[in-house]
Amino acid sequence: xxxxxxxxxxxTIKEARQKLDQGEISAVAxxxxxxxxxxxxxxxxxxxxxxxxxxxxxxxxxxxxxxKAGDKSDLLGxxxxxxxxxxxxxxxxxxASKILENYIAPYDATVxxxxxxxxxxLLGKTNLDEFAHGASTENSAYGPTKNPWDETRVPGGxxxxxxxxxxxxxxxxxxxxxxxxxxxxxxxFCGIFGxxxxxxxxxxxxxxxxxxxxxxxxxxxxxxYDAALVLKTIAGQDDLDATTTPEAVEHYDQVxxxxxxxxxxxxxxxxxxxxKELDPLVKEKIMxxxxxxxxxxxxxxxISLPHTQYGIPVYYIVTPCEISSNLARFDGxxxxxxxxxxxxxxxxxxxxxVGFGPEAKRRIMLGTYALSAGYYDAYYKKxxxxxxxxREDFIQAFRQVDLILTPTSPHTxxxxxxQVDDPLAMYLEDIFVTGASLAGLPALSLPAGLINNLPIGAxxxxxxxxxxxxxxxxGVLE
Amino acid sequence: xxxxxxxxxxxxxxxxxxxxxxxxxxYGQQLGAIxxxxxxxxxxxxxxxxxxxxxxxxxxxxxxxxxxxxxxxxVKAALEQGDLEGGQIKVKRVL
Numbered sequence: 001x002x003x004x005x006x007x008x009x010x011x012t013i014k015e016a017r018q019k020l021d022q023g024e025i026s027a028v029a030x031x032x033x034x035x036x037x038x039x040x041x042x043x044x045x046x047x048x049x050x051x052x053x054x055x056x057x058x059x060x061x062x063x064x065x066x067x068k069a070g071d072k073s074d075l076l077g078x079x080x081x082x083x084x085x086x087x088x089x090x091x092x093x094x095x096a097s098k099i100l101e102n103y104i105a106p107y108d109a110t111v112x113x114x115x116x117x118x119x120x121x122l123l124g125k126t127n128l129d130e131f132a133h134g135a136s137t138e139n140s141a142y143g144p145t146k147n148p149w150d151e152t153r154v155p156g157g158x159x160x161x162x163x164x165x166x167x168x169x170x171x172x173x174x175x176x177x178x179x180x181x182x183x184x185x186x187x188x189f190c191g192i193f194g195x196x197x198x199x200x201x202x203x204x205x206x207x208x209x210x211x212x213x214x215x216x217x218x219x220x221x222x223x224x225y226d227a228a229l230v231l232k233t234i235a236g237q238d239d240l241d242a243t244t245t246p247e248a249v250e251h252y253d254q255v256x257x258x259x260x261x262x263x264x265x266x267x268x269x270x271x272x273x274x275x276k277e278l279d280p281l282v283k284e285k286i287m288x289x290x291x292x293x294x295x296x297x298x299x300x301x302x303i304s305l306p307h308t309q310y311g312i313p314v315y316y317i318v319t320p321c322e323i324s325s326n327l328a329r330f331d332g333x334x335x336x337x338x339x340x341x342x343x344x345x346x347x348x349x350x351x352x353x354v355g356f357g358p359e360a361k362r363r364i365m366l367g368t369y370a371l372s373a374g375y376y377d378a379y380y381k382k383x384x385x386x387x388x389x390x391r392e393d394f395i396q397a398f399r400q401v402d403l404i405l406t407p408t409s410p411h412t413x414x415x416x417x418x419q420v421d422d423p424l425a426m427y428l429e430d431i432f433v434t435g436a437s438l439a440g441l442p443a444l445s446l447p448a449g450l451i452n453n454l455p456i457g458a459x460x461x462x463x464x465x466x467x468x469x470x471x472x473x474x475g476v477l478e
Numbered sequence: 479x480x481x482x483x484x485x486x487x488x489x490x491x492x493x494x495x496x497x498x499x500x501x502x503x504x505y506g507q508q509l510g511a512i513x514x515x516x517x518x519x520x521x522x523x524x525x526x527x528x529x530x531x532x533x534x535x536x537x538x539x540x541x542x543x544x545x546x547x548x549x550x551x552x553v554k555a556a557l558e559q560g561d562l563e564g565g566q567i568k569v570k571r572v573l
Binding site: 333346 | 481489495501508512516520527530532539552557
């Protein structure tokens with residue numbers, strides 16, 4: 001890593017909160033420490049697509065005044081970075097695509113508005129696979145992000161910029177989006193915590209849509225407790241996103257108890273996630289996590305999620321289909337890339353041909369194909385039926401257990417360029433993470449140690465809206 | 479299975495995406511490989527299985543249709559990013 005002395009940017013949210021409230025440090029100093037770290041190393045990492053020093057420092061000054069006036073808020077004065085697929089008013093929001101190269105978001109996403117009101121300080125926007133299509137951040141039109149643990153490797157994706165930024169202490173936390181693993185897999189590759197909340201727990205208003213039936217916004221943090229603080233702030237029903245649940249938001253930070261007792265908790269180990277093909281080194285790390293849970297009083301139970309192997313094929317039908325529809329709006333009219341051509345059809349085709357990168361084109365075409373006349377039943381309907389079976393597997397499993405433990409990824413971070421020409425290999429990266437997405441369940445990746453000096457994550461999956469139990473258990477494991 | 483260039487060309491037309499001859503060939507092979515992999519779904523018996531289109535457990539979500547006024551600056555910022563002429567967004571002839 002890059003540091004061996006304690007800088008303010010290396011603090012967790014919890015630590016910074018105490019120091020800010022006790023007047024030991026100012027939000028301006030904390031923000032400046034993050035900006036300094038960005039200046040120092042981001043030319044190498046390329047985690048950020050935009051850094052707004054002037055606005056960030058202005059927000060920090062306001063936060064300091066609020067703290068002085070006695071305002072108590074979990075995230076007041078805490079600097080963060082936001083994945084560049086989430087709208088930030090007056091700031092460029094590109095989705096890492098050429099087609100939105102000059103697009104200025106006219107309003108804040110609900111999550112950004114909530115964080116602004118809470119007094120969190122937005123430093124800038126992070127890199128991602130174009131429109132969040134990918135598992136390595138190599139699909140960004142603005143070049144890949146590097147993994148802070150080894151700069152020849154990918155940080156994972158699609159929220160790779162956010163994960164690398166948190167791992168390298170460019171910020172105290174970052175926002176990502178997870179459609180089929182895009183928060184959890186990069187968290188695993190970068191050795192941090194990444195929480196995908198339940199579908200509908202956090203508003204997506206202002207998130208550029210990818211797969212509307214699985215998209216979720218969530219935090220990437222240095223600790224489980226920090227994830228709880230961010231989730232508590234951003235969660236809740238929003239009349240701008242009709243899929244948000246009316247269920248009350250829990251006080252997620254109250255689940256962390258000092259006694260660390262998990263007596264009576266039942267943890268399922270699904271056999272389909274521990275097949276003999278699984279790298280023994282990865283298995284060893286996940287079983288070490290299981291052992292720790294057992295030591296804390298939890299009971300380990302072997303379970304089965306029989307339709308696990310169909311997660312990827314279902315996901316790679318559902319997702320491209322929804323993408324082909326969601327990305328139809330990018331046509332060069334009104335905003336974004338706009339080439340001059342002689343007629344309307346050519347105008348659309350040129351703008352989209354030039355504006356979208358290879359993976360976006362592949363997914364749009366795959367979705368268009370699967371939804372086209374004569375193929376709908378064979379692909380889209382079939383995938384939606386198997387999705388039902390995958391969802392029912394989880395419902396069955398949660399009759400037996402409270403929580404499911406799996407690997408997040410089948411391996412540690414791979415080399416940049418290693419599989420860019422093999423889209424199918426890239427899709428298989430999502431093998432352990434699509435299930436929870438298709439079923440709409442909350443899931444978190446937490447650091448489970450190092451293999452050859454590279455981090456690997458363990459995944460916890462809970463029943464719908466049970467983020468609290470995940471966070472509690474992750475807290476015990478920390 | 480490789481998707482034939484003529485078929486890929488048709489999908490690209492439907493997708494409103496201009497592709498070069500090299501792209502047509504490359505995507506034909508890649509999409510073919512992906513569809514081969516997806517074909518394993520045919521092994522699953524789904525005769526009596528309902529579809530899952532969404533997992534929010536909600537239906538018929540309404541809100542009152544209130545007009546929220548944006549200030550003029552915000553409207554300008556939202557609408558004046560495209561190609562403009564005389565304050566209007568320029569669009570190609572349709573007919």
